[in-house]
Amino acid sequence: MQITSPAFKENARAALADAQLQKALGNVREGFIDKRQRAVDALPEFDALRDSARSIKDHALAHLDLYLEAYEKKVTEAGGHVHWAETGADARAIILEICRAAGARTVTKGKSMITEEIELNHFLEKEGIRPVETDLGEYIIQLRRESPSHIIAPAVHLTKEQVEADFRRMHDHLPFARDLSEPESLLNEARRVLRAQYFMADVGITGANFLVAETGSSVIVTNEGNGDLTQILPRVHVVVASIEKIVPTLEDMGQILRVLARSATGQDMSVYTTVSTGPRRPGDPDGPDEYHVVLVDNGRSAMLGTEFQDMLRCIRCGACMNHCPVYHAVGGHAYGSVYPGPMGAVLTPSLVGVDKAGHLPNASTFCGRCEAVCPMRIPLPKMMRHWREREFSRGLNPATQRYGLRAWALFARHPRLYRLATAIAIPALSLFSAGKGRFRHLPLAGGWTKHRDMPAPEGRTFMQQWRDRDALKQGGQA
Amino acid sequence: MTEDMMKKPRVGLFVTCLVDLFRPAVGFASVKLLEEAGCEVEVPMAQTCCGQPAYNSGDRADTIAIAKNTIESFEEYDYIVAPSGSCAGMLRKHYPGLFKGDAHWEARAAAFSAKVHELVSFLVDVMGVDRVTAAHSGSVTYHDSCSGLRELGIREQPRRLLATVSGLKIKEMRDADVCCGFGGTFCVKYPDISNRIVEEKTANIRAAGADTLIAGDLGCLMNMAGKLQREGSDIEVRHVAEVLAGMDDRPAIGRGQG
Ligand code: SF4
Numbered sequence: 001m002q003i004t005s006p007a008f009k010e011n012a013r014a015a016l017a018d019a020q021l022q023k024a025l026g027n028v029r030e031g032f033i034d035k036r037q038r039a040v041d042a043l044p045e046f047d048a049l050r051d052s053a054r055s056i057k058d059h060a061l062a063h064l065d066l067y068l069e070a071y072e073k074k075v076t077e078a079g080g081h082v083h084w085a086e087t088g089a090d091a092r093a094i095i096l097e098i099c100r101a102a103g104a105r106t107v108t109k110g111k112s113m114i115t116e117e118i119e120l121n122h123f124l125e126k127e128g129i130r131p132v133e134t135d136l137g138e139y140i141i142q143l144r145r146e147s148p149s150h151i152i153a154p155a156v157h158l159t160k161e162q163v164e165a166d167f168r169r170m171h172d173h174l175p176f177a178r179d180l181s182e183p184e185s186l187l188n189e190a191r192r193v194l195r196a197q198y199f200m201a202d203v204g205i206t207g208a209n210f211l212v213a214e215t216g217s218s219v220i221v222t223n224e225g226n227g228d229l230t231q232i233l234p235r236v237h238v239v240v241a242s243i244e245k246i247v248p249t250l251e252d253m254g255q256i257l258r259v260l261a262r263s264a265t266g267q268d269m270s271v272y273t274t275v276s277t278g279p280r281r282p283g284d285p286d287g288p289d290e291y292h293v294v295l296v297d298n299g300r301s302a303m304l305g306t307e308f309q310d311m312l313r314c315i316r317c318g319a320c321m322n323h324c325p326v327y328h329a330v331g332g333h334a335y336g337s338v339y340p341g342p343m344g345a346v347l348t349p350s351l352v353g354v355d356k357a358g359h360l361p362n363a364s365t366f367c368g369r370c371e372a373v374c375p376m377r378i379p380l381p382k383m384m385r386h387w388r389e390r391e392f393s394r395g396l397n398p399a400t401q402r403y404g405l406r407a408w409a410l411f412a413r414h415p416r417l418y419r420l421a422t423a424i425a426i427p428a429l430s431l432f433s434a435g436k437g438r439f440r441h442l443p444l445a446g447g448w449t450k451h452r453d454m455p456a457p458e459g460r461t462f463m464q465q466w467r468d469r470d471a472l473k474q475g476g477q478a
Numbered sequence: 479m480t481e482d483m484m485k486k487p488r489v490g491l492f493v494t495c496l497v498d499l500f501r502p503a504v505g506f507a508s509v510k511l512l513e514e515a516g517c518e519v520e521v522p523m524a525q526t527c528c529g530q531p532a533y534n535s536g537d538r539a540d541t542i543a544i545a546k547n548t549i550e551s552f553e554e555y556d557y558i559v560a561p562s563g564s565c566a567g568m569l570r571k572h573y574p575g576l577f578k579g580d581a582h583w584e585a586r587a588a589a590f591s592a593k594v595h596e597l598v599s600f601l602v603d604v605m606g607v608d609r610v611t612a613a614h615s616g617s618v619t620y621h622d623s624c625s626g627l628r629e630l631g632i633r634e635q636p637r638r639l640l641a642t643v644s645g646l647k648i649k650e651m652r653d654a655d656v657c658c659g660f661g662g663t664f665c666v667k668y669p670d671i672s673n674r675i676v677e678e679k680t681a682n683i684r685a686a687g688a689d690t691l692i693a694g695d696l697g698c699l700m701n702m703a704g705k706l707q708r709e710g711s712d713i714e715v716r717h718v719a720e721v722l723a724g725m726d727d728r729p730a731i732g733r734g735q736g
Contacts, residue, residue, distance in 0.1 A: 392537050415547065415551075451708065
């Protein structure tokens with residue numbers, strides 16, 4: 001997708017004024033939070049599981065090279081092929097080559113954020129290959145030629161009515177009078193339309209929630225079963241996965257699975273957990289003839305050993321954005337990159353550069369709710385602050401902000417100067433409010449007073465009053 | 479000097495810059511509550527601000543300079559108490575990390591941070607206060623400010639003490655634990671988003687049907703008071719210390735005399 005993160009402010013303003021979007025965002029607030037809480041409350045060991053999930057990933061990241069090599073060996077033994085892609089462009093070229101070799105005209109796709117990250121669909125279309133998204137949400141946004149606005153609910157920015165209108169427009173071979181008023185009827189229609197595509201596809205592309213080093217397996221979790229049809233029906237299955245998806249063993253995967261669905265949708269488990277290892281073996285009832293894994297780095301290895309390494313624990317559950325007040329206010333598209341919300345605010349600058357994505361780690365109140373719910377205990381606010389530090393040290397934030405901050409800091413660093421200045425300014429400001437107790441407008445504070453009144457200082461500062469009180473007391477004692 | 483006085487814990491009050499400049503009553507209420515709990519309270523004159531504006535803007539050098547000044551001014555006390563979860567969180571949770579690699583200051587910061595508490599949690603958890611003598615006729619709703627709640631685990635303590643204020647009734651609002659949209663410099667850097675968040679908050683506050691909104695952080699309170707007033711609401715807004723200390727006879731935040 002086109003990165004529009006530099007225009008975050010404008011994006012946000014448009015999002016705030018978009019009534020449809022605001023209505024749809026209400027669903028995020030209602031839909032995810034209570035369900036997650038119920039699932040968490042029902043599992044007393046949830047926090048202990050989070051700790052163990054964190055250690056599993058930390059261990060895997062500390063020995064990433066070792067586990068990736070072990071994984072490659074197992075995939076190869078099972079008859080599959082592993083391809084290493086350093087950049088998005090490398091990954092696209094590898095995938096194109098596989099598609100070309102298979103003579104592919106149509107490819108079906110399971111839901112995958114990494115293929116969004118490397119902008120695969122657009123690229124395949126340009127090369128004359130038709131990608132068909134099979135996850136309902138992805139299918140809808142593909143019809144609309146949009147990007148996902150949420151990492152697990154890509155079409156969450158849309159209302160049911162908008163989807164109905166899109167289906168009527170795009171599925172014009174179906175009778176117009178059909179009833180599409182219920183979400184189920186929309187789902188069934190998408191199913192029917194997609195069914196035909198599965199059989200047309202020559203290649204099926206999926207992402208991976210986990211890569212298991214011990215067995216050489218890739219694992220996806222879905223609720224619609226579309227992933228299974230995508231990877232079993234076509235002759236060739238391509239798994240695209242970023243390198244940090246690796247876990248050592250199946251047991252490790254099982255541990256992390258227990259926090260994944262609960263954090264994401266409040267389910268104990270997703271409906272389908274599909275483990276695939278290599279191509280179809282003689283005697284297997286089904287499966288692809290060819291099995292490829294494209295391992296994508298695209299900036300990950302550069303995060304290892306830095307203050308951003310913890311971000312590589314992310315399992316893409318979406319809980320951080322579901323609980324983020326900023327995400328609730330503006331939705332995912334305003335972030336202007338593939339990954340929105342708090343996890344995007346940390347990850348996007350790593351992928352596209354903090355000079356482009358500088359707004360994202362700044363647009364946070366640091367309320368800490370994301371970190372409080374993250375199943376992998378990723379310190380998201382802390383890492384956003386690290387980005388702010390990098391911006392500050394490179395002089396990337398606006399000059400007015402920098403000078404304002406430096407001027408304030410000059411006082412804050414020098415207590416006597418600070419006392420003197422505030423003792424003059426504050427009573428003056430208080431007088432200026434003319435006893436009303438607040439300002440409706442205030443020079444230099446337009447950001448505040450545009451939307452709310454500004455409480456005025458009430459007279460002399462606490463410190464002035466305290467000093468008088470102390471002097472009085474001592475005078476009294478003497 | 480009596481033995482009793484010698485045993486009194488010496489508390490250094492970290493007033494916080496907002497209380498100092500905008501709402502001195504909160505400082506006096508804090509002193510009163512601490513003294514009633516049996517502490518000897520002092521207010522070091524060399525304090526300014528906890529440094530969060532610099533810290534959260536990525537300005538490490540200024541943050542460190544401010545933190546050193548704070549530590550030097552307060553390290554002699556048995557406890558350092560602030561009427562703000564946000565500032566206490568900064569002093570307690572973030573100061574030691576500023577000095578990674580500087581063994582001398584790291585140790586000083588760690589010793590300092592271990593003694594820092596937010597006011598209400600200090601009264602309840604450290605001083606064992608389980609009731610106050612104040613009275614307040616009417617109903618209040620309590621907003622959990624983010625840092626206090628998530629960094630310091632402050633949730634039950636203020637509600638427990640408020641429940642002992644005679645005549646006071648607590649009416650919980652929906653999503654009391656969701657951010658009010660203040661976020662320090664966030665509210666001026668992203669005013670439109672901040673406004674959307676505080677609108678959501680004031681809707682929940684109004685729906686709770688209480689006469690007074692209470693919280694433990696002046697930044698959040700000024701944000702919510704400013705929004706309520708712009709919306710024409712007459713809900714009063716006060717810091718929890720004012721109500722607990724029985725000092726709620728003066729005009730509410732942003733209300734003035736005329
Ligand atoms: S950062 Fe944490 S909460 Fe957010 S998507 Fe990743 S794992 Fe989930």
